[in-house]
Amino acid sequence: MHTGSDLGQNLSLTALQKENEQLKDRHLWLESIVNSVPAMLYCYDNNNKTITWCNHYLAAAFGYTPAEMTGLGMDFFRHIMHPDDFKMAVVAQQSFIDNKSHFGGVARIRKKGDTDYRWLLGMEVPFTWDTQGRVKEIICAFLDLTNAIDTNAQLTVALSEILRRQNENLLNKLTPREKDVLGLAVQGLNNKEIANSLNLSRYTVETHRKNIRLKLKVRNTTELVAIARKIGFQ
Structure with a gap:
């Protein structure tokens, strides 16, 4: 003879088994998505x-x-x-x-x-x-x-927009004076010529250029000029 307690335990076990099966189905469904997603x-x-x-x-x-x-x-x-x-x-x-x-x-x-x-x-x-x-x-x-390959035109626009934003982010890292120094450096002026043009000491110009290299993460003048032109300095 089954007591009320036995009946309750059986119902609880049945509910747990049903929940376990649902979890297994959910797991298999999620696994199939992860393995089928085009990434x-x-x-x-x-x-x-x-x-x-x-x-x-x-x-x-x-x-x-x-x-x-x-x-x-x-x-x-x-x-x-x-x-x-x-x-x-x-x-x-x-x-x-x-x-x-x-x-x-x-x-x-x-x-x-x-x-x-x-x-x-x-x-x-x-x-x-x-x-x-x-x-x-x-x-x-x-x-x-x-x-x-189905959205070539959009891909081109998207990449251009991404590069534009990246360049803006780089430019925003520089102070107005650093932008002045960078612009003249891209034109080929050396530190002495930049100092004379901006009425600064040569030491100050050297400090600005060092800070610019650190902010733009470049190691030398060649890399500095290359990235400056990408940003928009001519």
Whole structure:
């Protein structure tokens, strides 16, 4: 004979089983979305730049199994990225050590065994943190720009707009006097000539140029002139 207590337990067990089945179905549905979304998704440990998880789309696009990616550590990125772009992986890693909220950019990536590179757009954000509040894992999404063939006109406009905003952001970092110094430097004037033109001491001009290089993150005059022209100085 079943008591009221037994009946209640059976009902509770049935409800839990039903809830468990619903959770399984939900999990499978979410997993299918993650593996079917037209983006390369992955997580990596920011301490050693080791892949901790990726979706099927990324594994197929790069030609490496998840286990191979994890085993290679930082070398995985060295294998798939163009040599001139690999430094971005190191910069991204340091950015999150410095508590940056996100990191994004474009890079040339190639599949295992291929010789040709594709342009990918990537965006990374912190995903997990350790007990000290330091970023532990990063989640990243890559989109293949070479497949954006249906909206070429819009893509061109979008990239131009992005570059314009980036240039404005760089320009806004400079003080009015630094802009004066930069404009004359782009024209080819040396520090003495700039000092005479602006009625400043040569030491002051040198200080301005040093600050400009730091703000624009360039190492020498050649890089300074190149980025200044991109910003709009002629």
